[in-house]
Amino acid sequence: MLSNRQLQILQVIVDDFITSAQPVGSRQISKRADITFSPATIRNEMADLEELGFLEKTHTSSGRVPSQKGYRFYVDHLLKPQVITAEDIRQIQSIFSDQMMEMEQVIRKTATILSELTSYTSILLGPSSSSHRVKKFSLVPLTATNAVAIIVTDNGHVENRLVTLPEQLAAHDLEKMVNILNERLVGVPLADVHKKIETEVMQLISKHVGNVEHFIRSFFNVTDEASNGKLVYGGKLNILNQPEFHDLEKIRSLMDMMDETSNEVPSIIRPANSNIEIRIGTENNHFAMEDCSIITASFMTGEHEEGAIAIIGPTRMDYQRVVALLDFMRQELSRNYLGPNV
């Protein structure tokens, strides 16, 4: 069990290091107004805290730096709920001032504003469309062999894919097929479309219209891609401002992770439960993020629709502020984003 004095010292060290990025020494601490004891006393306490694993030295005669365990303790026990400023609130609410708010726009604006307010990198994962239901299916022929297949969901999401039509397909067969698909697919959640087509629609169609194998197959993946929501980054380059990221290799691996081609990010930033979650350093289980912390939160845009917000910064991150901002943000998003008034 840590004494009150130890708690106080740990708190001061973490707070100091977060703002200065410099190892903090005993003398420096003793100068603070709220510290009444001498540097020597502080040194003793710091030695104990180090032995307990909360602090580290960068070299034998340097000041102390919080260890990962130190941050963890700080986050779990010393974090004081911080009130965000009126200006923060104003900025966040400006996102919703525009009446006509399409999901993607809101996500984008949120990402930008969060990265500006925190000066870290924000990641927003829009709610997946897979729980939404098909509102309409249509097929627009382009040439004799090509057409565009379009699915509109009840939240206004549009999926479209170029498909190759079976060779000799009469116009009325095409129409018939579209009718069947509409009959059977409207109302089905996007996530189930694949299965539905395979088990039910496919044989039904081939009864009326021959040779649709290939067409159906090229249409299958329509539904797979909407399973993750839109992923948007804000302030990707903010990480370059952090003094601990002057190392090109670290930057590279982080940037690499955030490159659109990789798709591990959604699973990384989705919080395990729906609360705010903080993962520090190696807790992320990701090489590129060994020196990073990530704070995630989720927001709801419908009964089963969940989006995720994440802020990535150095382990030496302003946890208090970010947590406060994220908490407010998630509330605003959930509050403003009620179902399909989209």
Added chain:
Amino acid sequence: MLSNRQLQILQVIVDDFITSAQPVGSRQISKRADITFSPATIRNEMADLEELGFLEKTHTSSGRVPSQKGYRFYVDHLLKPQVITAEDIRQIQSIFSDQMMEMEQVIRKTATILSELTSYTSILLGPSSSSHRVKKFSLVPLTATNAVAIIVTDNGHVENRLVTLPEQLAAHDLEKMVNILNERLVGVPLADVHKKIETEVMQLISKHVGNVEHFIRSFFNVTDEASNGKLVYGGKLNILNQPEFHDLEKIRSLMDMMDETSNEVPSIIRPANSNIEIRIGTENNHFAMEDCSIITASFMTGEHEEGAIAIIGPTRMDYQRVVALLDFMRQELSRNYLGPNV
């Protein structure tokens, strides 16, 4: 006028520097098999070339480095058409091996492969859809006040936008409106849709259906966003491998330029005429690219549809190879990409 020997020396220096990134000295040059004269002679020639502005020194007693003017001369007069390897050809053609090639996929794959083959950053600008004609317009109502407006063009491009419907709008009025829009818009190039609606369709509709001002307005910008084609990057991080980009500020400004939010890139990478074009250093008229060269080429996917390819690398770029690759690539793209068999 440069003597043959000067030409040879300039060529050797540029070639050498391109591969080694190190200033090249007289002794080093004289060691080459194709050089018959002594270091002292070379030094004299180099001094002349420097005076003429083709070479520079990094400091008084360093070897020579090509100046921007040197690169320009090299590119204009010394570039030998290089044959690309069978492996290069194989890789490039693999892009088109897949029968079902959607424009966006091809663009993506091209960007990736070009960045891998060159180890520089590639930028691909897909052809704009604005010359394509509206194939179909449809409106899918979601709620009483919201709907999705969808435009499909004859090349299979789909534009969709959430729109707010006028308050009291009967179902048959809606249908009538959609019919009118289809009648009037089908066959119109995307670029002209805006104008067409404003001058013609708007009054026609308001004759039949009242109070459509707001709806029409929210629909206007549908057409503006397709004016630039899809923009795709390949190997954004390759620039980090270049020794001249170990400076964070340079990296930042380049990355910043390539960030999706900025939209100056299309105009930068579009070549002035339809040939291959090389811009070196400050010729780019862009701060972030003072130490970069950009090689652009265009390809045709239809009579009036033009896409652009660009490779961005350090001024010390392997011009020969990149030019050869781009030239082959543009031919392949144009050849494989014939109109709307998409």
Added chain:
DNA sequence: ATTAGCACTCCACTTTAATGAGTGCTAACA
């Protein structure tokens, strides 16, 4: 239990010296 005092450590920075690649110039050479 707390703190002043002191020896010690180590980083960061500066200075100095040595090395070596490269140049410019001059004089000799073919």
Added chain:
DNA sequence: TGTTAGCACTCATTAAAGTGGAGTGCTAAT
């Protein structure tokens, strides 16, 4: 007259050595 060998000189790079300062750990005094 064009070419080259020779030589003094410049400058980046590297290593070694010295210096100052911030910080620690320990001990003894309060």
